[in-house]
Amino acid sequence: MRRNLFTGLFPQGYLALMSDPAPAPVPSDHPRRYELANELHARPFPEVSAPCRAMYLAFKQPRDAATRDRAEDRAHLVVLLDRFGAPHPKPGATHWIGRLGRHTLKWECHTEFTTYTLFLDGLEARPFDPADYEVLPANWLAAAPGLRIASAMIRIEVLENGAEEAVAERLDEWFVAESLSAGYVLDEVAIVASDFRIDTAGHVRFALFVRPDVGARRIGRIVQRLTEIEIYSAMSLLGLPRARDVSARMGEIDKQLVTLMSDLTGDSRPAEEALGKLLNVSAELENLLATASFRFGATAAYEAIVHDRVRVLRESRFAGRQLFSEFVSRRYDPAMRTIRSTEARLRTMAERAARAGDLLRTRVDVERQAQNQRLLESMDRRADLALKLQHTVEGLSVVAISYYALNLASYATYPFYEAVGLSKGLATALLTPVVVLVVFLMIRRIRKGMH
Known part of the structure; x- marks a missing residue:
């Protein structure tokens, strides 16, 4: 009875579809869908455990950096990785992070510059010791495809409870007081400090004190933001x-x-x-x-x-x-x-x-x-003068044509004048008005025909 009731509520075709559903059609993806999605994860934050220290370098070509051959940046990285036997980045990659001997290296290729961040475990005996950069081969640094636009050293220590006063004293010892900037960050889980000055070794110094319960990823985010403040402020000041x-x-x-x-x-x-x-x-x-x-x-x-x-x-x-x-x-x-x-x-x-x-x-x-x-206006005046001149010439032409026509008519009619007893002068005088009138009418007709 339950089966009959169920079948009465739903059509047979619907029951067949529910019992054996066909696979749903898969829509076609945009050709750049995965490329765009992966761009959001292209540059993950490093994981950093205190105490440690970090070195940051950024290289930029002095001219036309945005249109440079980025294969040179990747080749320069590969040379360093081969020195330590580290794996290479994928072809066309703009980011790489991995172990470089006992240390961790993060490489990024940006539009106008390339950055290297090297993380070293533990703290040096001398704070901000430039000897840490000796980890990177000198001839490799000299062969960089570009010039150094930013260089920083970051000292990361554990901030024990009640040690704020000692931290303040150390900051006064490490940095120039006139430009020293320091403050709690991220709800007072850490203290960051810097004077944004380039020291005698050519590096900007940052100090980071983190509480013991701060995770490695969070420390990595703080370090990343400090390095970005340094490089992007330098790039903007260009x-x-x-x-x-x-x-x-x-x-x-x-x-x-x-x-x-x-x-x-x-x-x-x-x-x-x-x-x-x-x-x-x-x-x-x-x-x-x-x-x-x-x-x-x-x-x-x-x-x-x-x-x-x-x-x-x-x-x-x-x-x-x-x-x-x-x-x-x-x-x-x-x-x-x-x-x-x-x-x-x-x-x-x-x-x-x-x-x-x-x-x-x-x-x-x-x-x-x-x-x-x-x-x-001058052309109009000239046209008027030309027209007047034309009329004058036409009048003169009537006289001239009439003169020659009269001579011809006289020669043609002389025999007849002698027959009727007219003198040559009288006959010419009688022909003159007739010839002039005929010539005038002929020229007038020609002019009208032209217009």
């Missing part, structure tokens, strides 16, 4: 020298532009001459804008990353020291504002030059139209 060069040239161009624009209200020079000079100025401004746009755009992107990395640290005050965010606001942001203002000024000047060019072109067009109008 726009400052460029902005200064552009600003100096803009000062010279601005004087020319002001002079040329002042000529718009006067007649000190021909408009076409001023237009030619203004077009040269506008072309130079557009060239400056084109050559600097990539650097300024990259600066804006790197600046956003720096502020994001500082923000995610979630800082709080430690021992009255300034925070990373305060250091960035006081020392870093003014440079970024200079770059932004230079870019805005350059765009404004290019727009001013374009507007001035439009005005001058309008003035040249008006002057040319006036010249054309005067030319047309």
Whole structure:
């Protein structure tokens, strides 16, 4: 009875489908679906256990770094891995992390630079000892495809309970007090500190003190953010020298532009001459804008990353020291504002030059139209004169043609004049008005036919 009731509620086709379901069709994937998904996991955070230390290096080619041959960066990494017998990264890889002898190496290939982060277990006897870099072969460092744009040493210690006062004393010993920045991060699970100065060995120093219960992945995230603050602040500041060069040239161009624009209200020079000079100025401004746009755009992107990395640290005050965010606001942001203002000024000047060019072109067009109008008026006067001259010539031509026609008519009619007893003079006089009238009517008819 239960079977009958069940079959009565559902159709037979539905029961057959439920008892033996067919496999659902699999939709086709976008050709880049997995590539895009894997991009989210392309650069995992390293796992770091305290106490330890880290060394960070970033190389950048001085020119056209974004269009460099990245195979050279990978080949340089492979040379180092072969020194230690480590496995190679996959072809086309932009990230590699693994063991390098007794240490851990993380390699990343970015748009404009390549970074190496080496993690060494334990602490050196001398804090921030540059001898740690001897782990990397000197000839390998010298053969790097690019120049060093960033170099940092990070000392990672365990923060014992109640050791904050000792930490403050050590920070005063390690760093320059005038630019020292330090603070609790991530809800006071760690203390980070740096003075962002390059020491005599050419490295920026960072100190990280973590509580004993902080996990290795979390420490790795903090270290990653510190290194990103260092490299992205350096990369963004590359726009400052460029902005200064552009600003100096803009000062010279601005004087020319002001002079040329002042000529718009006067007649000190021909408009076409001023237009030619203004077009040269506008072309130079557009060239400056084109050559600097990539650097300024990259600066804006790197600046956003720096502020994001500082923000995610979630800082709080430690021992009255300034925070990373305060250091960035006081020392870093003014440079970024200079770059932004230079870019805005350059765009404004290019727009001013374009507007001035439009005005001058309008003035040249008006002057040319006036010249054309005067030319047309002179042509009209000449046409009138030609018409009058034509009428005069036509009158003279009637007389001339009539003269020759009268002579011919006279010769043709002389025999008849003698027969009727008319003299030659009287006969010519009688023929003259007839011939003139006939010639006049003939010329008039020809003219009407032509019109």
